[in-house]
Amino acid sequence: MTNIKEIAKRAGVSPSTASRALSGKGYVSEEKKRRVLAVAEEFDYAPNLNALSLKTGITRRLGLVAPAFIESVSLFTGGFVRAAEENGYTVTLFMTGSDVFKELEALEALRRKQVDALVFVMFQSELSVIAGYTKYGPIVSWQRIVHENVPSVFMNQYDGYMIALEHLYAQGYRRICNIYGAPIRLNTQSRMEAFQDFCRKYDLDPNACPSFDNMGNTRHGEQMVRWWLENGRIPDAFATTNDRVAAGMVAEARRLGLQIPEDFAVCGFDNLDFADMLDLTTIHYPVNEQAGNAFSIIRNRIEHIDLPLRPLKFHLVQRSTT
Amino acid sequence: MTNIKEIAKRAGVSPSTASRALSGKGYVSEEKKRRVLAVAEEFDYAPNLNALSLKTGITRRLGLVAPAFIESVSLFTGGFVRAAEENGYTVTLFMTGSDVFKELEALEALRRKQVDALVFVMFQSELSVIAGYTKYGPIVSWQRIVHENVPSVFMNQYDGYMIALEHLYAQGYRRICNIYGAPIRLNTQSRMEAFQDFCRKYDLDPNACPSFDNMGNTRHGEQMVRWWLENGRIPDAFATTNDRVAAGMVAEARRLGLQIPEDFAVCGFDNLDFADMLDLTTIHYPVNEQAGNAFSIIRNRIEHIDLPLRPLKFHLVQRSTT
DNA sequence: ATAATTTGTGACATCGATTTCAGGTCAACA
DNA sequence: TGTTGACCTGAAATCGATGTCACAAATTAT
Known part of the structure; x- marks a missing residue:
């Protein structure tokens, strides 16, 4: 050479x-x-970039840690890689499959100077473990957390969920059923708060209709429809965990010959790729921009500058299911 | 430190x-x-891994070059990263947006020893340009190409398309309309051959029904349905470029009050995520395993070993659109 | 008893760049 | 005329590891 x-x-x-x-x-x-x-x-x-990295102690490489590269994670990854490459950084992937040991390997890569910083899309490890590695370089989280040394680029889902509820109300739906994800997650708790506030605002009974926990995939959506058909009068509308649940409901309803939104309305969350194909009303949020903010935080810390973060908003994408 | x-x-x-x-x-x-x-x-x-890389000339880092991280590219990426990490390699992303200049940057990263090898998911550059960089490390392509120094892990779509056609025939459909992608691509040409052979085998007139070129997205699928409604008797079945086109047809048909598969059948290709939600009959192929093979080829060259490649097959996923 | 081999150790070179330092030239200025 | 500072250059140190080599001691083989 x-x-x-x-x-x-x-x-x-x-x-x-x-x-x-x-x-x-x-x-x-x-x-x-x-x-x-x-x-x-x-x-x-x-x-030779290795010689350079050794000499300077800087690699201009960032690590992105995720359980898998599907759905919105791909979107986030795309946004992050774009932002990084525009600024002369390169992105290295760490796929954990939600395995704590694999997460540790990513953290070790930071310590060994394979990367200058890490962004965790999602993680299982104790937050304190992750925070312990911040001395080796900046670490940012997409998952919603609260920690002094590990900033997070989450968006408060209170706002997004409220938009969904207000929309359902505006369309005339009054008996609304909430389908939630894991109650342990802060996002779920924010949604529950939103619903309480929503009921208070319009003077609705928050217990008029039972709500459901720990729902997250297509099968859950299907079950949901069947459960209601067997157990009483179906609600006017459903506010769901995410588009997968909503998609399951739509598919099952169609199979059973029900009309949407006549028999019941459904609002998804996330605005995934397939929401468009299924013509699903849903809540969109700018994953790309979140990724851009994650990158900005990292760059600020590495280069000791102070780029502003973009303020981000949810918005409704109305399609034919409400 | x-x-x-x-x-x-x-x-x-x-x-x-x-x-x-x-x-x-x-x-x-x-x-x-x-x-x-x-x-x-x-x-x-x-x-310190940089010191090690400098000393040994080996980074155990591989570059994955793709235009964007959506759909099957994400699948491929996931499979590739898994295979790599299982063998102590790490994967660095290069997102090109189909920009030749960005592709060159990835190639340069190989030359500067930022990575030991590259896999191109897709590319726009002249093949000769890419081949010129193989002296700096192995380069593999997912996109179907033929070049001595740049192996490709493509699958011959002749087989996959034939499975689709045979299935449609077995279901009793005789007037079959082909919706193709770009005729310049080898995959498209293979499909055309498959159709010719198919017609010969069952003594069908290959020109009984016009076929279409350069179709690839949802809008195209929608257009297709409308075109047929305006221009004559709709075929029994459609064999399509991919699931996006198929999804567009299904959605448009539903909107127009047509019944699938009664009014016409549709078979997709790729078995993307949303094919399941739309209950779309389609052709599946193992993207994960292709990625695994891409990794094996690279590892073979780097470590001078001779891992066998997994033989891969298409298969039909029958759902409700045929 | 001698030769050959195995075991154990540290000095030094090396990978490929950057950076510090010391020294040199030259023109401008007091 | 002496001083200052800008311009220019190469030797050598440095980043953090590995690996070669020379040499010595202990062990085994002949």
């Missing part, structure tokens, strides 16, 4: 001078500079 | 001995080994 010494020799200068010529830092006579550049060009010189 | 010199000093040995103790290569007395390991443990030593 042609290294800088080789170039220096062929140009008849010392490596120091060659380095200065190539990097443009420090004094070099016009003539030698020209010669070095010409030789570098001729011999197709490209600096 | 604690480096190996520090550890050596504290353990009262030379860096060479410390290195031998830690790596387990070469002779070290039991006693010194114990001491070094104890000190390393105590001071939380972790070797």
Whole structure:
């Protein structure tokens, strides 16, 4: 391989001078500079990034840690990689499958200087474990958490859920059934608060209709429809955990010959790819921009600057299920 | 940072001995080994990977180059990352947005030893440009190409398309309309051949029904349905470019009050995520395993071994649209 | 008893860059 | 004329690991 010494020799200068010529830092006579550049060009010189990383202690590589690369994680990844590449950073993937040990490997990669910083899309580890690694480089989380040294780019789902509820109300639906995810998650708790406040605002009985916990996938949506058909009068509308649950409900309803939104309305959450195909009303939020903010936080810490973060909002995408 | 010199000093040995103790290569007395390991443990030593990469010329990092991270690219990425991580490699992403210049940057990363090898999920560059970089490390393509130095893990879509056609025939459909993608692509040409052979086998007129080119997204599918309603008797069944086109047809048919598969049948291709939600009959192929094969090819070249590749097959996923 | 081999150790070179430092030239200025 | 500062250069140190080599001691083989 042609290294800088080789170039220096062929140009008849010392490596120091060659380095200065190539990097443009420090004094070099016009003539030698020209010669070095010409030789570098001729011999197709490209600096070895590992040498550079070793010398400077900076890799310009960021690690993205996620359980898998599906759905909105892919979106986030795309947004993060774009932001990173635009600023001369590169992104290295760590796929954990929600395995704590794999998460630890990503953290170790930070310690061993394989990457300058990490962004956790989601994690299972104790927050304190992750925070313990911040001394080796910035760590940011997409998952909603509260910790002094580990900033999170989450959005408060209170607002998003409220938009969904207000929309259902505006469409005339009054008996609304909530289908929630895991109650332990802060996002779920925010949604519950939103519902309480919503009922108070419009003077509705929050217990008029039972709500459901720990629902998250298509099968759950299907079950939901069947449960209601067997156990009483179906609600006017459903506010759901996410688009998967909503999709399951729509599919099952169609199979059973029910009309949506006539027999019942459904609002999803996330605005995943397939929501469009299924013509699903849903709540959209800008995953791309969240990823951009995650990158900005990291860059701020690494380069000691102070880029502003973009303020982010939920919005309703109305389609034919409400 | 604690480096190996520090550890050596504290353990009262030379860096060479410390290195031998830690790596387990070469002779070290039991006693010194114990001491070094104890000190390393105590001071939380972790070797600097950049130093290692510089010294050995090996990074154990692979580059994955793709236009964006959506749909099957995500699947491929997931499979590739899993295979890589299982074997102690790490994956770095390069997102090109189909920009030739960005593709070049990925190639340059290979040259500068940021990664040991590259896999192109898709590319726009001249094949010769890419092949020119194989001297810096193995390069594999998912996109179907033919080049001595750039192996490709494509599957011949002749087989997959034939399965679709045979299925439609078995279901009793005789007037079959082909909706193709870009005719310039080898995959499209293979499908056309499959259709010719199919017609010959069952003594059907290949021109009984016009076929369509350059179709690829949901809108195209919708257009297709409307075109047929305006321009003559709708075919018995459609064999489509991919699930997006098929999804568009299904959605539009539903909107227009047509029954599927009674009014016409549709078979997709790819078995994307949403095919399940839309209950779409489609052709599945193992993207994960393709990614695994891509990794195996790379590993074979890097480590000079000869892992076998997994033979891969298409199969039909029958749902309610045929 | 001697030769050959195994075991054990540290000094030093190396990977490929940058950066510090010391020293040199030259022009401008007091 | 002496001083100052800008410009230019190369030797050598540095980043953090590994690996070669020379040398010594202990063990085994002949």
